[in-house]
Amino acid sequence: MKTTGLAVATAGLAGCSGQNDASAETKTTTGASETETDEAETTAQADVTVDASVAVAAEWNVMRARLYDSIALATAGHLGSAGQVAQDVFKRFEGASGEWGAHEQLEATNKENYETFEEHLGGAQKAFSNGNADEGTDLAQQASNNLLAAQRGSVDAAVVDALDVLLFGARARDVEMLAAAGEVEAAATLAHDVYESFESASAHDALEEASGELYEAFEGGIEGASDASDADSIQQSARAAADATVEASYELAPKSVAGASHLALMQSVGFDAEVLSGLGGPGDDYAHAASLTLYRARAADVAWLVAQGKTEFAATLAGDVFAHFEGARAHEALEEADHDAYEGFEGGLESLKSAAESGDAEATADALATVDENLLTGVSALAGEGATTLESAFFRARLADARELVELGATDRAASIAEGLFGRFEENEADIHEAVEHESEDLYHRFEEEHLAGLVDAASAGNAEKAISHAEGAMDALFEFETAVSTTAEVSAAEAAFFGARGFDAAGLATLNSSARASDVVSSTFEFFETGAGGYHEALEEADHDLYESFEGALGEVRTAAKEGGDTYGAAKTYNQKAVDSMYAVVANAAADAGLAAAASGLMSGVFQTFEGARVHETLEESDHGAYEGFEEKLGAYVSVLEDGGDVDAATEAYATATLRAQFAVVGAIDKAPSADSSSHSHDHGSEETELSGGPNVVEGVPEDADHVVKMTAVAFEPAELTVKVGDTVAFEHAGGEAHSVTAYSDKIPEGAAYWASGGFESQDAAETGWDEGKGAVQSGQSYVHTFETAGEHGYYCVPHEAAGMTGMVIVEE
Numbered sequence: 001m002k003t004t005g006l007a008v009a010t011a012g013l014a015g016c017s018g019q020n021d022a023s024a025e026t027k028t029t030t031g032a033s034e035t036e037t038d039e040a041e042t043t044a045q046a047d048v049t050v051d052a053s054v055a056v057a058a059e060w061n062v063m064r065a066r067l068y069d070s071i072a073l074a075t076a077g078h079l080g081s082a083g084q085v086a087q088d089v090f091k092r093f094e095g096a097s098g099e100w101g102a103h104e105q106l107e108a109t110n111k112e113n114y115e116t117f118e119e120h121l122g123g124a125q126k127a128f129s130n131g132n133a134d135e136g137t138d139l140a141q142q143a144s145n146n147l148l149a150a151q152r153g154s155v156d157a158a159v160v161d162a163l164d165v166l167l168f169g170a171r172a173r174d175v176e177m178l179a180a181a182g183e184v185e186a187a188a189t190l191a192h193d194v195y196e197s198f199e200s201a202s203a204h205d206a207l208e209e210a211s212g213e214l215y216e217a218f219e220g221g222i223e224g225a226s227d228a229s230d231a232d233s234i235q236q237s238a239r240a241a242a243d244a245t246v247e248a249s250y251e252l253a254p255k256s257v258a259g260a261s262h263l264a265l266m267q268s269v270g271f272d273a274e275v276l277s278g279l280g281g282p283g284d285d286y287a288h289a290a291s292l293t294l295y296r297a298r299a300a301d302v303a304w305l306v307a308q309g310k311t312e313f314a315a316t317l318a319g320d321v322f323a324h325f326e327g328a329r330a331h332e333a334l335e336e337a338d339h340d341a342y343e344g345f346e347g348g349l350e351s352l353k354s355a356a357e358s359g360d361a362e363a364t365a366d367a368l369a370t371v372d373e374n375l376l377t378g379v380s381a382l383a384g385e386g387a388t389t390l391e392s393a394f395f396r397a398r399l400a401d402a403r404e405l406v407e408l409g410a411t412d413r414a415a416s417i418a419e420g421l422f423g424r425f426e427e428n429e430a431d432i433h434e435a436v437e438h439e440s441e442d443l444y445h446r447f448e449e450e451h452l453a454g455l456v457d458a459a460s461a462g463n464a465e466k467a468i469s470h471a472e473g474a475m476d477a478l479f480e481f482e483t484a485v486s487t488t489a490e491v492s493a494a495e496a497a498f499f500g501a502r503g504f505d506a507a508g509l510a511t512l513n514s515s516a517r518a519s520d521v522v523s524s525t526f527e528f529f530e531t532g533a534g535g536y537h538e539a540l541e542e543a544d545h546d547l548y549e550s551f552e553g554a555l556g557e558v559r560t561a562a563k564e565g566g567d568t569y570g571a572a573k574t575y576n577q578k579a580v581d582s583m584y585a586v587v588a589n590a591a592a593d594a595g596l597a598a599a600a601s602g603l604m605s606g607v608f609q610t611f612e613g614a615r616v617h618e619t620l621e622e623s624d625h626g627a628y629e630g631f632e633e634k635l636g637a638y639v640s641v642l643e644d645g646g647d648v649d650a651a652t653e654a655y656a657t658a659t660l661r662a663q664f665a666v667v668g669a670i671d672k673a674p675s676a677d678s679s680s681h682s683h684d685h686g687s688e689e690t691e692l693s694g695g696p697n698v699v700e701g702v703p704e705d706a707d708h709v710v711k712m713t714a715v716a717f718e719p720a721e722l723t724v725k726v727g728d729t730v731a732f733e734h735a736g737g738e739a740h741s742v743t744a745y746s747d748k749i750p751e752g753a754a755y756w757a758s759g760g761f762e763s764q765d766a767a768e769t770g771w772d773e774g775k776g777a778v779q780s781g782q783s784y785v786h787t788f789e790t791a792g793e794h795g796y797y798c799v800p801h802e803a804a805g806m807t808g809m810v811i812v813e814e
Helices: 006-011 034-047 052-075 079-094 102-109 111-129 133-154 157-180 184-199 202-210 212-227 231-252 255-278 283-307 311-326 329-337 339-358 361-407 411-426 429-439 441-460 464-485 488-511 515-530 533-543 545-564 568-594 596-613 615-623 625-644 648-666 686-691 764-772 799-804
Strands: 698-700 708-712 721-725 729-734 782-787 792-797 807-813
Touching: 052 079, 052 102, 052 111, 052 133, 052 157, 052 184, 052 255, 052 648, 079 102, 079 111, 079 133, 079 255, 079 799, 102 111, 102 133, 111 133, 111 799, 133 157, 157 184, 157 202, 157 212, 157 231, 157 255, 157 596, 184 202, 184 212, 184 231, 202 212, 202 231, 212 231, 231 255, 255 596, 255 615, 255 625, 255 648, 283 311, 283 329, 283 339, 283 361, 283 411, 283 488, 283 568, 311 329, 311 339, 311 488, 311 568, 329 339, 329 361, 339 361, 339 708, 361 411, 361 429, 361 441, 361 464, 361 488, 361 515, 411 429, 411 441, 411 464, 429 441, 429 464, 441 464, 464 488, 464 533, 488 515, 488 533, 488 545, 488 568, 515 533, 515 545, 533 545, 533 568, 545 568, 596 615, 596 625, 615 625, 615 648, 625 648, 708 721, 764 799
Parallel strands: 708 729, 721 807
Antiparallel strands: 698 782, 729 782, 792 807
16 A cells, blocks of 8 residues: 655645656556456556555545535536535535544544545535635635545555546536536536646646547547537537546556446436436425415414404414414425424414414514524525525515505504514525625615615504505515526515415405405405516416416405405415415426436436446446445436436435445455445444543433424534523434534623533633543434523534534523
8 A cells, every 4th residue: 555645745735736746557558459458457456556445545536526516516606506515525524434434534544634624625615605606616626635635645646546537537527417407608617627627637647648549538528518519519528528537547547446436436426416406496495495484474464463353363373374284295394404493383383373362462472483483494494595585575475464554554563564574684584684785785775775664664653655655665676686586486486475475464354354455465466476476477387287277266266255255264275275386386397397307317327328338347246246236226226216206315325325335345345345324424433432421411312301402413503593591401412423512612602601511611622622532522322411591692513523614503582
């Protein structure tokens, strides 16, 4: 095994263009006979150490390829997706347990390099997520360089050359991925960047020396992709470039090494397919979040109905929200996305119903705040960046409530709603303040300064005419914002939430004996839909014509019931379900229209076809038949999920795990392959594992008397922000990844509050020192438990995973 020091290897890693000092000692020339090739491979086998370290180095190549996935996505402007990929790399790295896992081996190779890798990776994730493409790209490249240094320090130069060349193959496949996603300009730009990077990279010399023909094939393919102007041409050229690197790997290293490296490339393409399938539209999670947004609007109606004296109807409304949620598609989604928010929402609904029944306005307001806080948490968890568009729709629904209250003469109540929205906007709830201001200074001015502030003033003064004008102006400004920053599918799902809320507004007005106004609300809603509603009309008609017709019919029934004194509320409930169904229909159709699921399936079908004719096929089958069958089975299952629908994330993970096992098999180290359940993150430090200790308040399981639970996943606290009452006990439960700490920032806890951290330390410095000594660790099956006695904001973090963004906040209220 090569033992060149990492200090030397790292010195040339300022960029991606560092030169490999050595090349494969044994090479074949293109066009050599099969006998000559076999002889060359025999010589290479004698000169190159082939063992489990090669499989690990190949797995590091997968991670390097995924880092370049994030850069490719950033090039196309998908910064949120780029950040998610970086986050996923961190999670998979943290879960790569066992002696021969990618995590353990990197840490064992060089502790400083390991820590720097995590720092760069965490920084890239943060930068991309915060919209900084340049910084994220730079940090992702540095993280890749950390892995390259590790490869150079753990395997022979010939292996590094083969892996480095195949990394450029993976980058060529990224070009293909962007072209398949319809990002033609970005794909061409990325191809140009890959070409420029290759010209100064060590892989350039390695490939040119290995085979002039393959060198020209790669350069010609990637240059052709950069010059092409259509997706098909870019994909064909990029694929040709990638194929050349596969062939070159066999010129550079023994067939077992080239086979493991090729399998790693196939694994990275699997992750490309996962990314591609996720770019097709907002997806079901966004529809779930839109459904929760409608619940937010319906719950808010309870409060103003209580204020109007309609306590029985308000309680019925709260109870019906609960009943609908129990059978809704969003039920399981919220429970899985954030269990604490799920329980908080359901508990809040029960309190809301009880408060409404008693007519207690203050208790109703408190319960509504609980419901809304937990629903907003769920919306943010499910919709991500799309939560801002849904927040805008919620604001519009509340502004519509204020408008109706003005019509009813309750201008003071309307002013209160407007003031509440003003406060939420200033607090940047769901990023809405920054997003609106970023989109347009004029739009920001019209919404907040002209209309929202004007609504507060006019309603407070009892000026109904001006108040109505400002309410409508504010709604118009937000609708303009939604259509400017969101896709048609995202706008349509948000509109479905707004339309559903307006149906219940009509029912509320009818209950208050304002049938004429109720009818007008439905008529104006109908008119808005017919004029397009930001593309919602056309999107729904195209997605499901039968649903489109029944949606319009149900809306018409609400209007008829309001006009004729019928059961407006019953009609509104029927219409509500049509609105919810439309959310799922439009987002599903958007994905289908994009054709990206089919494109992703095409990528993996291509992998299957390539494998059947590849040299590694026979190598794997001869090395370990079980690993061979497992690989083919998971590859086939992945293709089926992409074609027919299913859990893409789970299928990707299963395929990646099977491919990793195959990588170990072809280098003759199947016995050292990480176990299939390594994703459970039971990190094994060998002798170090037994040295970890928790200290005070680290217990087994989750105490039954805990008021709240924060789950610690691989690199995140979920929820990241939690609001509790003074005296509440929070259990921080280990739910994934390696051992974690729960460590308060000394300067981010209230003045006078006692310092807290797992391990019972008295300061942040002591906690960090203690962690280095193996103290304060919360391991699998354990929880750290803390009771909060001081009101204010308590910021905290996980010592080993802070660089990956594992921070949290507990807000303690009186």
